[in-house]
Amino acid sequence: MFAGITTGTRLRTRPAGPETTASRPPLVRELMLVTALFLVYKFGRRLANGHEASAFDNADRVWSWERALHLPGEGSVQQLLLHGDTLVKVANTFYATVHFPATVAFLVYLYLRRPGHYLWSRRVLAGLTAAALVLHITVPLAPPRMLTTAGLVDTAQVYGPSVYAATPDTDTMANQFAAMPSLHFGWALMVAVGLIAATRSRWRWLWLLHPLLTLLVVVGTANHYWLDALVATALLGAVLYFVPRPRRLIQLPAASKPGRGAPAPTAPELSPSSPLSPSSPLSLLPPLTLASQPAPAAPRTPAPELTEAVR
Template identity: 70%
Template sequence: MASRTEPPDSEPSGSATGVSVRPPLLRELLLVAGLFLVYKAGRQVADGHVAEAFRNAHRVWDLERDVRLPGEGAVQSLLLHGETAVHLANTYYAVVHFPATVAFLVWLYLRRPAHYVWSRRILALLTGAALALHLAFPLAPPRLLGAAHLVDTGRIYGPTVYGARPSSDTMANQFAAMPSLHFGWALMVALGLIAATRTRWRWLWLLHPAVTLLVIVGTANHFWLDALVATALLGIALAVVPSPARRARTRAKAGSAPPTGSGVPPVPAGSGSSPVPAGAVGRRHGLVGARR
C-alpha cells in the first residue's frame, strides 16, 4: 500500500525540477566497486605503523578524559551483563555495516536517482577523507589499549571480522580507527533516507546511527572521538556537495530572474505593480508630443 504522504514512484517535492535521470547501471557498478577497492588498498597501505598507532591511542584516551567524555567502559558494561546482548552487538558490527549501505544506494538508484547521485558523492568524499586521515593518523582501537581496560568482545564472544594478530592481519587494517566509517556511513544512510522520503516515520532512520554508535563503542572497536570526527567530516561533505533540494532552489531562482540585458527592471517586493516593458516610456513621450 502506498503511503499517503509519499508518491510511490516520484522524487519528493522540491528535490529536483524536471525528470531525474538515472545514471547508467554499469558505470555506477564500476565506479562504486573501483572506489571500494581503492579504499581497501589504501587501508592496507596505511597499515604497519603499530608503535605510532598505540601512541596516538594513548593521546586520544587522555584527551577524552581531559574533556570529560564518558568512558567507553560505561557502554561496554551494559553489554557484558548478558552474553546474548554482546553477541548481538558483535553481529551488528560485523554484518550490518556494508549491506545496509549497499541496500541504501540500490534503493536510491531505483527510486530516487537524484538523491542517489548526491549520496554517492557524499559517501565517496567522506570515505576519501577518512582514508587520508588513516594515513596521517594511524590509531589503535580501544580494545587493544591496555590503559582502557576494555574487553575485545569480538575475539572473546564472537563473531569478529578481525584477525587474532592485529599487526599481521591481511583482511583489515586494525590501526585505522579514526574516523569511524561504521558511524559515518550509518549517519549518512539515515540522513539520505530522511532527505529522500516524506513519510512521517522517516526520522526513525536515526536509530541506525544511534545503535551503531553504541555498538562501536560498546564492543571497544572505536573511541567516542572516532565518531565525532566522522560526524565533522560528514558535515563538511554535506556543505560542499549541494543536495537535490538546494540545487532545485538554485534552478528556481535562476529561472525566475529576468535575463541579463533584457531591459526589464526588477520589481520591488510587495509593490504589486508589473515592470514597464522596454520602449513603453519612449512611446508615451511620443504620444504626449503629438498632442502638443
Template identity: 70%
Template sequence: MRSQSEPAAAEPGAIARPPLVREFLLVAGLFLVYKFGRQLATGHTAEALHNAHRIWDLERTLHLPSEVDVQSALLHGDTLVHLANTYYATVHFPATLAFLVWLYLKRPAHYVWARRVLALVTAAALVLPFTFPLAPPRMLAASGLIDTARVYGPSVYGPPSSDHLSNQFAAMPSLHFGWALMVAIGMIAATRSRWRWLWLLHPAITLLVIVGTANHYWVDAIIATAMLGSALALIRPQTSSGGTPTSLRSPHRTATTAVRGTRRLVAEEPALVGAGR
C-alpha cells in the first residue's frame, strides 16, 4: 500500500507539460517573428497596390460578397465602428496568448499541438509578403472603403511611409483571422461543454471586423483558412505509446467542421449583416 506521503503515479499515457522557460521563449519568439518578420518585405508599394486591384477584381469575378456592405453596416453608428476598431487593435494578441496559457496549464497535449500549428501557419504566412505584397482595401481608392481606424479610432497603424513597426503591405493572409480560427478549433477540441461551439464566435466576429474596418479582403481570410487547414493536416496530435490520442477529443474532426463552417461564413455573413439592418 502506498503511503500518503508518496507522490501519485502519473496517469498512463499522459503527456507531460513542457518546460515552462523553454515554452516561454518559444511562444515569445513566435510573437516576435509575427510582429517583426514581415517588415523585411517592405518597399513594394507599387506592386502591393497593383495586387490589390487584382484581388478586388478577382473577388468581383468570383461574385464574392462586397466588403462595402459589411463596412456600411458598421458605419450605422460611431459606437459600433469604434468597437470594431478596438477589437481589431486589442483582441488579436491577448486572445491568442490567453489561449496558449490556458492550454499549457490545463491541457498540455492540446497545447503542444496548438503551438506547433500556430508556429507553422505563422512561418508560412511570412513568405507571402515577399512573393505577393498586398495593400489592404483601405488603401484602394477603387474599393470605396474608408480607413475606419484613422477616421474613428483607435488606430494601430501610422502613415505607411513612416510606419517602422509593421508592414502594411502584407494583408495576405489574415493572421488575425487564422489565429482566431485556431483559437476556436483548439478550445472546441480541448473542452467538453455543449456550449464549446460558441468559440466560433471569435473568428466570426474577427472576420466581420477585419473586413468591415477595411484591413483585409475576403480572400485574405480564405487563404488563411486554407493555410490553417494544411497545417492541421500536417501536424498530428501527440499520442500515447499505444497510438491513441491522449486527452485530445477528435481535434482534426473539429478542425474540419470549423473550416467548413468558415467557408459558409464568408459567403453568408454579409447577408446576415444586411438582414439585421
C-alpha cells in the first residue's frame, strides 16, 4: 500500500576550484601562435624608427601634461634608486630580465593548471599588445632618460646592465622611441589580474605588488613616464571589457537513486498481525474514509421508581 518516495531535489555544490569547461589547447599550436605574436610585435615596433623629431616633440608635450596634472616628478623616484650603486643595478636588472620571463611563466602556469584562464589571458595580452603597437607606430615617444628638460640619468648606460644600444640609431633589436604605453607595466598588471582571477588563495591580492614594483622600476630608471603606465592601464581595462572572462564550472549532481548514493526513503515495515499488513484480510477491503462520527451515547441509569418495582 505504501510506495517508495523519491525526490527530484538537486543540490548545487561548490566547484573544487576555479577550473572551467574549456579544454587545454594543443601545445604546439600555442607555442607557434605565441612566438608569432611576439615576432610581429618585435618587428612591428621597429616601424616607428626614424621619427626622432616627432618622438622628442611628443616627449615635450607629455612632460608638460604631467606638470599640468601635478603628477609627481619621475626624478623623485630615481633619487631613491641613486642612493647606492647596488640598488640601481638591481632595478636595471629587474627591468632587463623580469619582463618576458615573468609573463611566460604566468602563461605556462595557466596552461597547465587553468586552461580556461590561459585562453582568456592570452587573448587579453594579445589585444593589449596590438593596441600598444598601434600607439608605438602612430605616436612615437622619446623616454624621459633622453629628454634634456627632465634632467634624469640614464641609469642603464651609467650603472648597467642595459638592453638598449648607446645610440638609438644603431639599435637593431628594439625601438627606443616606443615609450607610450609601457608594456612593461601593462603586462605586469595583467599577470597580477590573471593570477587573482585564476586562484582562490586569500593571499592572491599580493600579486599586485608585481605591477607596483614594475612601475617604480620603469619610472625610476627613466625608461617611462607616469602617463605611459596610465595609458597602459586604460588600454588593459578596455581589452578586459571586450574579452569575456571564463566561467567556472557549477556541478549539479543528479537525484540520488537506489544503490547509488543515498538510498531512497522506504515505507515502514508492518508486522503480519497488523491490520494494515498486506497479508491481513483487511487489506483486501477498499480504503475507508474516516469521517467525523458522533460519540456513542452513554448508558442510561434506571430511575429509582423502576428499580423498586423490579425488586
